[in-house]
Amino acid sequence: MSLEEVQSLEGHTDRVWQVSWSPSGDMLASCGGDRTVRIWARDGAALVERWRCVAVLEDTHSRTIRSCSWSPDGRQLATASFDRTIAIWRHAGGVWENVAMLEGHESEVKEVAWAPNGSLIATCSRDKTVWLWEAAPGNEYEVVDVKHGHSQDVKTVHWHPRGEVLVSASYDDTIKLWVEEDDEWICAQTLAGPTGHMSTVWEVAFDAAGQHMVSCSDDCTLKLWACRKEAGELRWRLLSTLGGYHDRTIFSVDWSKAGLIASGAADNAIRIFGEEGAAAAAAAAAGEAGGAPAAAADEEALAAAADATAAEPGLRDIFMQQAHSGCSGGVGSFRLLCKREQAHPLDVNCVRWHPTDHTLLASAGDDACIKLWRWRPAGADAAAAGA
Amino acid sequence: MAELINPAPVVHQRKETRRRPERQQADGEEREPIDALEVFEHIRDITDPEHPYTLEQLSVVSEEAIQVDDAAGSVRVQFMPTVEHCSMATLIGLCIRVKLLRALPPRFKTDILLAPGSHASEAAVNKQLADKERVAAALENPNLLQMVDRCLGSSL
Numbered sequence: 001m002s003l004e005e006v007q008s009l010e011g012h013t014d015r016v017w018q019v020s021w022s023p024s025g026d027m028l029a030s031c032g033g034d035r036t037v038r039i040w041a042r043d044g045a046a047l048v049e050r051w052r053c054v055a056v057l058e059d060t061h062s063r064t065i066r067s068c069s070w071s072p073d074g075r076q077l078a079t080a081s082f083d084r085t086i087a088i089w090r091h092a093g094g095v096w097e098n099v100a101m102l103e104g105h106e107s108e109v110k111e112v113a114w115a116p117n118g119s120l121i122a123t124c125s126r127d128k129t130v131w132l133w134e135a136a137p138g139n140e141y142e143v144v145d146v147k148h149g150h151s152q153d154v155k156t157v158h159w160h161p162r163g164e165v166l167v168s169a170s171y172d173d174t175i176k177l178w179v180e181e182d183d184e185w186i187c188a189q190t191l192a193g194p195t196g197h198m199s200t201v202w203e204v205a206f207d208a209a210g211q212h213m214v215s216c217s218d219d220c221t222l223k224l225w226a227c228r229k230e231a232g233e234l235r236w237r238l239l240s241t242l243g244g245y246h247d248r249t250i251f252s253v254d255w256s257k258a259g260l261i262a263s264g265a266a267d268n269a270i271r272i273f274g275e276e277g278a279a280a281a282a283a284a285a286a287g288e289a290g291g292a293p294a295a296a297a298d299e300e301a302l303a304a305a306a307d308a309t310a311a312e313p314g315l316r317d318i319f320m321q322q323a324h325s326g327c328s329g330g331v332g333s334f335r336l337l338c339k340r341e342q343a344h345p346l347d348v349n350c351v352r353w354h355p356t357d358h359t360l361l362a363s364a365g366d367d368a369c370i371k372l373w374r375w376r377p378a379g380a381d382a383a384a385a386g387a
Numbered sequence: 388m389a390e391l392i393n394p395a396p397v398v399h400q401r402k403e404t405r406r407r408p409e410r411q412q413a414d415g416e417e418r419e420p421i422d423a424l425e426v427f428e429h430i431r432d433i434t435d436p437e438h439p440y441t442l443e444q445l446s447v448v449s450e451e452a453i454q455v456d457d458a459a460g461s462v463r464v465q466f467m468p469t470v471e472h473c474s475m476a477t478l479i480g481l482c483i484r485v486k487l488l489r490a491l492p493p494r495f496k497t498d499i500l501l502a503p504g505s506h507a508s509e510a511a512v513n514k515q516l517a518d519k520e521r522v523a524a525a526l527e528n529p530n531l532l533q534m535v536d537r538c539l540g541s542s543l
Contacts, residue, residue: 015523033523063524063527064523064524064527066520082523082524082527107524108524110520126521126524153521155520171514171518199514200514200518218514218517218518248496249517266496266519345493345494346493346494347519366493367493
């Protein structure tokens with residue numbers, strides 16, 4: 001098993017904070033400290049897979065661009081900046097146009113995330129708030145809600161794949177799950193306390209089915225969370241903690257649709273985690289749901305965790321269909337499959353799996369570079385050695 | 388400045404330096420490893436934000452409180468504010484961080500920490516100084532950058 005470097009994409013002149021694949025995977029957007037966004041596309045004429053910069057979006061943000069997010073239809077890109085604004089860009093025929101600016105946050109905007117249905121945009125900021133914006137006709141965006149739940153700057157907002165839950169994570173060490181109820185977004189659950197992270201939570205990601213979530217933190221651990229039904233309510237509980245793998249802050253985590261978790265950290269390394277057992281890995285690679293049953297130890301940890309978390313209004317029954325399809329199966333037994341040391345010569349700020357090509361991974365670093373990687377599973381390794 | 392946080396700090400002598408001769412470095416040849424003394428040289432002459440003295444003169448930094456592992460690329464600096472409720476602690480830490488960002492090769496990972504027990508909000512200050520996103524944002528704030536640069540002006 002290995003992670004092979006395919007290409008290094010150069011052009012940014014400062015730290016690259018984030019990369020984001022377009023929904024179809026034909027483009028990659030990147031942004032960073034040089035206050036530009038770069039759009040990369042696959043060079044169709046090249047024999048081997050090559051990606052090249054096809055557009056540079058600049059002169060709009062006056063400070064670092066921290067985050068970029070595609071609209072679900074792939075026609076628009078939202079960018080969030082330390083200059084307190086969010087820009088909306090539309091592209092047609094290779095031309096990019098800045099069509100709207102979202103203003104209202106009182107300090108640096110840390111993340112922007114377009115909801116899966118395309119009508120809502122979530123943003124979060126150093127000002128401790130999470131904002132929800134709704135697209136209106138004529139490139140107008142209305143603020144539909146401002147949430148004040150966190151006590152410190154909010155590092156990330158992330159949508160559940162089905163869009164009914166918005167997750168936020170913060171410098172206050174907590175993760176919050178927000179759901180819409182009567183036109184208002186309410187905090188349904190806070191993941192904190194004994195089972196939660198002990199320092200800043202930098203990012204979260206869901207598995208393909210949306211039944212599990214992974215979070216990464218300055219406490220150098222990854223935590224796996226599962227959704228399960230308890231007394232008629234769906235609650236997220238700690239499933240397991242992946243500790244002892246990272247030496248420094250973990251900035252980024254992503255969960256591929258094939259079931260692999262990638263993490264990027266301040267120790268310059270990228271790590272790949274997968275489920276215990278080759279059968280599970282093979283099933284995951286083939287895109288099948290499910291996996292090995294959770295170990296007894298995980299079940300115990302789960303029960304302990306269930307007692308420890310503070311009671312709050314429950315999540316609505318939006319996970320009903322998923323709940324009876326087996327929320328507790330699988331995912332508790334993740335292990336490290338591969339550690340790619342010095343993936344970048346400096347901090348790795350972001351890792352993102354390609355949306356359809358499940359062995360392609362993009363990463364962004366403090367070295368101003370973006371790298372593309374190929375995941376070679378165990379079988380592929382042996383085949384390569386034989387050849 | 389209206390009211391000083393520490394109106395009468397103890398001022399120490401600037402220590403004799405053991406500055407080494409200029410590095411002689413042939414292209415791509417063996418380089419001299421970076422050590423605690425070199426890191427100390429970079430930060431000793433930073434001016435305190437509220438007094439016309441250097442961090443060394445106020446015993447905020449010392450060579451003994453710096454750990455360097457050149458091979459691993461790690462630098463750890465502990466600093467000691469003159470009073471334990473010092474509201475300037477974050478700014479002092481930021482100055483040290485920025486100075487080392489500018490002076491050391493980028494491969495070095497620097498941890499800037501308050502000396503244990505030296506400050507009332509030790510954990511909060513340490514957490515802020517360790518958050519590179521906050522540090523990056525601070526350095527894009529012209530007012531804050533001006534304050535940092537004023538403190539660093541003396542240590543070039």
